[in-house]
Amino acid sequence: MEIAQNGMTREAIFERLAELRKNDARWQEGRTYGYIFNPGRDVTEVGKAAYSAFLAENGLDFTVFPSLMQLERELAGFGARHLQGDRQVVGNFTSGGTESIILAVKAARDCYREKRPEIRLPEMILPATAHAAFHKAAHYLGVKAVTVSVDPASFRADAGKVQEAICDNTIMIVGSAPSYAHGVVDPIADLAALAQQRDLWMHTDACMGGFLLPYFRRLGEPVPDFDFSVPGVTSISVDLHKYAYTPKGASLILYRNKALRKHQIFTCSHWIGYSIVNNAVQSSKSGGPMAAAWAVLNYVGDAGYLEIARKKLAAVKKIVAGIQRIEGLRLLTHPDMSLVSFTSDDVNVFHIVDEMHQRGWYIQPSFSFDNSPAHIHLSINASNVGWEDELLKNLAECVVIARRLPDGTLAGLIKGSLEGVDLSAISEADIMAMMAAAGVKNGELPGRMADINGVLDALPAAVREKVLSTFVNDMFSQL
Template sequence: MKPPEDVLAELRALRAGDLPTHGGRTLAYVYDSGLSEVDSLGAAAHALASSANGLDPTAFPSLLRMENDLVRAAARLLGDVPGVVGSVTSGGTESCLLAVLAAREDRPSPSIVLPTTAHAAFHKAAHLFGLRRIDVPVDPVTFRADPAAMAAAIDDSTVLVVASAPSYAHGVLDPITEIAAAAAARGVRMHVDACIGGWVLPYFARLGADIPPFGFRVPGVTSISVDLHKYAYCPKGTSVLLHASAELRRSHYFASASWPGYTMLNTTIQSTRSGGPLAAAWAVVEHLGEDGYLQLASVTREAVARIREGIGEIEGLRVLGDPVSTLLAFTGDDGFDLFTVADEMKARGWYVQPQFASGASPVNLHLTVTAANHGSEPEFLADLAASVAAARAAGPVTVDPAVAEFVAALDPATLTPEQFAGLLAAAGLGSGAGLPDRMAPVNALLATAPPPLRERLLLEFLGALYTP
């Protein structure tokens, strides 16, 4: 056996190559409150309950109590109306999957209606559960869902209408009231994906921000997802899916007594679930409380405002849409390459997330701003300005015409291992090459591929990464 201290030393060495999860320098994937006691509390609570199993609440009533407490807290935040129930899940994607699953039982050959800016989790849900997806274009300037177009897309097969509060890509809030009214008029469920905004927008509103209503007080809203491991600043992975009534929730529960073992009862997609994430989330929410979250929202709102204003002052950059939450997406003029800007920022110690062009949305860089970014805005903006200047000096990233022609000829349905290996080699990602320090050439190459081909290429690359 390896000594425990050697194993932990090895783990620390492995983690040294990861993006930093604290300090506000990774503006995607992680949510940092900037409060060290929140992390230590979550870790301690996780350890206390990690061996408990959420499969059976009668065996571990502490987990039942904590789950009900978290659901109650989320329900208070998102409308505080009678009858709301919920489930704690492993994350936003599972919450969205369960919302779709619960709605699927309503009609044969079901479909879901969603704006093109809805999170890809709903694409996954439609794929897994066999629903037809009706994608509705959004306003090409504001990137908000079009209520009239959404209403027109609802038909007799529709079981669920989806809108975002806010959408991930641009941080804009869809017109929830109008869309919910259209869904209610047709007797269709309406889900609000507030995974990223549900725990922060209500506090922004208390601080004076003009946040249109999006919770259960909006007539027609039947379910809401809100992630605790985002702006509730809880350890990953916990989310809450709320339903307006127990009747609406019932169809995502699962039971099976038709085998010789115990009667299987599941409230979520998972069966066995460690009590660790649940206990960690409960402890953090109990610790921070209303006052703590209001303070975190206040400093986060200030950081967003400063960064947004600063982006507008950098020549060639502009923020997309009118974001109301903690997410910003900005694009650039033709004088420089945004993928190069991302590389330059990484060289300066910042991670910003590239987003490919899609419909009316151009190539852009995405920022997830958290409380930990408060105070470091001047440094971030100075490095961003320097990165833009460096990208201008470097000039455009070009794709070899022969490689572009090779990519254009690929069929995602018939892509062979040999073709994929050739493309990896052309991108400098051949066998044993590892990830390059600069991703702009790779992203430029991927940008030439239509979405179905890009999906296939990246899935093949993912499979190659996950090969021991």
């Protein structure tokens, strides 16, 4: 791309942007069950207006923009109270769950550098359902991720397996509230008790559920304790741009006290310039997301969120019951929140996903890993309420069609061709040839993804990662 020599007109710019969006998911229609959390037009407009009002303000230096410091303190205070923290709990605003998680791991690592300097390779224990962001944090920060299997029936973390994995290098235990994959809350109290016994950092990843679960509890749902009411919980990550429906990116990272949070902060005076003090990963950052989060929270209000939760809970129960009635489908476990995962023992789930996409639905395919099979995931949000009957009707129809489609022929051929091959040494050329055989050419994906997803699902996770990295590296080339 070369920028326009004499500039483009406003009309031409927005015509081009509209053209670029024509193949995007039509999330405004309420048929997208992932990535987008749509609160409706009026709430969205409030968020946009607040975002625009603070678009230029820079969160790099809170002494220049004290308004942003005030907003951040108020948002962190809300998070602390919402998650049953006392006056000692502190926190910061971040761009999303991944940044919140990276900061928690960074704080734990630096804390134990002081407490236990003899540890050269710190380890954190992750249930197999812990979010991939923890693996990213481990990769970035030089912390070893030790993964342990979860209970094969409930898919909750197994405290016994976590205990077995604790060693002299362990600094951190992670639990989810709920896990993204299956929507169940880990036994946080049991994990936190282990952390207290061994003087370890305990992080609750409540990015998905930290905002919504307290409302479900108020509606009478048996939500397990997961927050600062649990002794031993050190830090909590909670997203606002999911079920609080604020514009992206908006998340909070909270700590039980300032002594723990200080390890998150980065400062630098070792250069010829102004001293830098960062309370998060980013330096320069727009105040827009923070102002938008504050505005939306206060616009919807507590009563409004409780009513949204009530409608969403009813929708979740209807969808769960409907899936259980469809022949060939099986819930992986009963969810604690609004994340639903189901599979099939005799129908290719990737064909079901393709068929649903053909009908304008976005539902998410998930690969097999550890003791969880390939499955379909739904993140149910406010805009999905009211679509339950049509979703279930189309889903039942798609299962019937998918049952008649060929199952995994290409995956079987590719898997067979790789037998005896040292997959750890597979070349980029081999990967691109494999992807071409699956229908991927010139960085573009085919309309139907079942064959590609089947191939990826058949590969070991480490090889799958290499394939995806190679493909994405090729896809993002110059235009």
